[in-house]
Amino acid sequence: MSLEGGNLICFNPSCNKPQNYDRNSLTCQFCGFTLLLKNRYRAVKVLGRGGFGQTFLAFDLAENSPTLCVIKQFWQVLDRGDAIDKLKELAKHPQIPAVRESFAENGYFYLVQKYITGKNLAILLGEKGQFSAAEVWQILENLLPVLQFIHSHQIIHRDIKPENIIQRKSLNDLFLVDFSAAKLVTETSFVVPETTIGSAEYAAPEQVRGEAVFSSDLYSLGVICLNLLTGIRPFHLFDLANNCWVWRNYWLSDLTSSVEYDLAQILDRLIEPSLEKRFPSAEVALTEMQKLRGKKIPISVPPPTQTWETYATLVGDGGIFSGINAIALSPDDKMLASVSDDRTICLWDISTIKEDYTIKGHTGKVKSVAFHPHSPNILASGSSDRQIKLWDLQKREEIHTIVGHNNSVNALAFSPDGQIIASGSADKTVKLWHPETGEQITTLSGAKLGINAIAFSPISPLLASASSDRIVQIWDLIKFELICTLVGHTGGVRAIVFSPDGKLLATGGEDRTIRLWDTTNWQCNSILSGHPWLVSALTFSPDSQILISGSWDKTVKLWQVSNEKEIAMLVGHTDLVSCVAIFSDGSFIASGSQDKTIKLYKQN
Numbered sequence: 001m002s003l004e005g006g007n008l009i010c011f012n013p014s015c016n017k018p019q020n021y022d023r024n025s026l027t028c029q030f031c032g033f034t035l036l037l038k039n040r041y042r043a044v045k046v047l048g049r050g051g052f053g054q055t056f057l058a059f060d061l062a063e064n065s066p067t068l069c070v071i072k073q074f075w076q077v078l079d080r081g082d083a084i085d086k087l088k089e090l091a092k093h094p095q096i097p098a099v100r101e102s103f104a105e106n107g108y109f110y111l112v113q114k115y116i117t118g119k120n121l122a123i124l125l126g127e128k129g130q131f132s133a134a135e136v137w138q139i140l141e142n143l144l145p146v147l148q149f150i151h152s153h154q155i156i157h158r159d160i161k162p163e164n165i166i167q168r169k170s171l172n173d174l175f176l177v178d179f180s181a182a183k184l185v186t187e188t189s190f191v192v193p194e195t196t197i198g199s200a201e202y203a204a205p206e207q208v209r210g211e212a213v214f215s216s217d218l219y220s221l222g223v224i225c226l227n228l229l230t231g232i233r234p235f236h237l238f239d240l241a242n243n244c245w246v247w248r249n250y251w252l253s254d255l256t257s258s259v260e261y262d263l264a265q266i267l268d269r270l271i272e273p274s275l276e277k278r279f280p281s282a283e284v285a286l287t288e289m290q291k292l293r294g295k296k297i298p299i300s301v302p303p304p305t306q307t308w309e310t311y312a313t314l315v316g317d318g319g320i321f322s323g324i325n326a327i328a329l330s331p332d333d334k335m336l337a338s339v340s341d342d343r344t345i346c347l348w349d350i351s352t353i354k355e356d357y358t359i360k361g362h363t364g365k366v367k368s369v370a371f372h373p374h375s376p377n378i379l380a381s382g383s384s385d386r387q388i389k390l391w392d393l394q395k396r397e398e399i400h401t402i403v404g405h406n407n408s409v410n411a412l413a414f415s416p417d418g419q420i421i422a423s424g425s426a427d428k429t430v431k432l433w434h435p436e437t438g439e440q441i442t443t444l445s446g447a448k449l450g451i452n453a454i455a456f457s458p459i460s461p462l463l464a465s466a467s468s469d470r471i472v473q474i475w476d477l478i479k480f481e482l483i484c485t486l487v488g489h490t491g492g493v494r495a496i497v498f499s500p501d502g503k504l505l506a507t508g509g510e511d512r513t514i515r516l517w518d519t520t521n522w523q524c525n526s527i528l529s530g531h532p533w534l535v536s537a538l539t540f541s542p543d544s545q546i547l548i549s550g551s552w553d554k555t556v557k558l559w560q561v562s563n564e565k566e567i568a569m570l571v572g573h574t575d576l577v578s579c580v581a582i583f584s585d586g587s588f589i590a591s592g593s594q595d596k597t598i599k600l601y602k603q604n
């Protein structure tokens with residue numbers, strides 16, 4: 001969906017003609033109510049309307065490239081900061097959408113959440129028809145732990161229905177949305193008034209009486225499963241006259257397969273109208289499922305928010321006279337090299353956290369630096385003097401100078417085997433060289449503007465280059481030809497890195513976003529937004545689970561790759577962050593800044 005393609009929706013719940021065709025208008029053509037919230041949100045679709053208010057699909061224009069989000073508008077202005085804090089706490093779970101912000105405007109209360117791209121279970125049922133027993137078992141395995149998590153936070157969801165469960169990529173990747181009807185058990189209401197009790201078809205008998213308990217959510221989940229297995233609405237699966245479920249009459253199964261037999265047993269205990277006979281908790285239901293199948297059910301837990309603190313700030317004895325442009329760690333983590341506009345390369349001894357020595361030789365700003373992956377004594381540097389220099393750090397002398405670029409050498413990288421050195425330049429080309437001889441292997445041309453960053457794949461003969469023309473190019477290093485062009489960034493691309501397992505490529509840039517690309521099909525899997533300013537640097541943790549980003553907003557952020565959630569922010573720099581690096585055991589993160597310092601952070 002694009003902002004250009006659709007109409008704008010009026011935020012006034014009483015507006016009779018909410019569709020607006022003038023996409024530049026700030027107010028509704030019919031009722032005059034605002035079409036722009038907080039100067040950044042434009043609604044493009046109504047996703048739902050319930051007892052508490054409306055839910056909109058919206059674009060957030062504050063990001064340079066508008067990103068989709070979900071905005072819930074509550075009829076009344078809520079003064080429940082503690083409820084929002086609780087929602088934020090829940091949203092740390094990988095299967096619950098992140099809460100971006102909440103605010104009051106024009107007499108309504110708004111909650112902005114991350115938009116989960118996928119299809120809800122009601123849509124999936126309509127599209128594909130009845131689910132198999134194995135698929136429903138998978139859904140239970142995936143969702144019961146989420147219920148266990150929210151219940152452990154003393155919250156009852158109270159509106160578990162197919163529309164509120166979104167499948168992202170597979171039935172192993174489900175999200176639970178819409179906590180508007182949720183209730184904190186110790187209090188009378190959570191977000192909306194107590195009278196809101198969720199959807200009658202899926203609600204447990206005690207919930208209908210206004211006495212919801214934790215296992216009321218289990219009941220609703222069980223009823224969803226009946227609906228998915230039979231394709232029939234829950235009302236028709238219950239015999240009111242005899243007060244019992246008759247779902248088995250509609251299930252086209254003779255219980256021959258063991259999974260069907262086991263599933264039926266579990267479902268019967270989930271949808272039990274009597275509280276005494278129903279599973280008392282998600283944990284008990286999961287234990288029973290594990291017993292029946294004889295296998296442990298993996299449970300996803302929220303990534304713990306990490307706290308990193310500044311361990312050391314590296315400031316040169318003789319002083320670094322300009323901001324840091326790039327840093328590199330030696331393969332043994334013993335040395336850190338930094339380069340700056342003052343034309344020098346500084347070598348820092350990590351054991352003493354002191355500047356060891358400075359190398360001079362470039363006649364321009366030093367823009368890029370890389371260690372040989374297997375020889376800690378060989379370093380390459382690239383400069384605005386258009387030269388690449390290779391240095392022998394043991395002898396502290398230059399090995400040779402490589403010339404060939406017509407403009408600044410902005411990026412340097414060694415291939416994983418150390419046999420090739422690649423350079424990316426403001427002259428719009430990437431060049432490959434033999435490090436030992438300095439001979440040029442080839443030139444990869446195609447970018448329309450200067451190259452800002454390059455990265456070798458750790459597992460395949462591929463090189464990725466990022467340029468100011470907003471595109472990323474993937475090069476085959478056997479045939480030296482372009483394999484594909486990744487389009488999506490709406491500003492110049494400044495940073496690029498492959499995950500150490502080679503499965504992902506991360507790119508970041510002037511549009512303030514980070515994109516994660518699947519290296520098997522080169523599709524953009526996710527967009528991470530959170531930096532309010534240009535993303536200048538990226539690196540992955542050694543286990544590929546965490547992405548580290550540096551930004552002109554002066555911060556470094558850590559992102560959990562599996563659920564795209566920000567898990568830490570490292571602060572302290574007083575000017576823009578230009579580069580980041582992580583030690584090979586993941587113990588320290590380093591960042592270089594235009595504030596002329598390098599910071600080392602250690603996890604608490």
Ligand SMILES: Nc1ncnc2c1ncn2[C@@H]1O[C@H](COP(=O)(O)OP(=O)(O)OP(=O)(O)O)[C@@H](O)[C@H]1O
Pocket residue numbers: 047048049050051053054055070072097113114115116117120159163164165166177178179180181
């Ligand atoms: N974060 C989200 N990402 C993607 N889709 C969402 C998200 N939140 C809600 N939705 C979709 O929008 C639909 C409507 O949202 P929601 O259920 O919150 O509003 P409603 O229908 O107005 O409320 P209620 O169901 O409580 O009456 C949901 O059923 C779900 O499919």
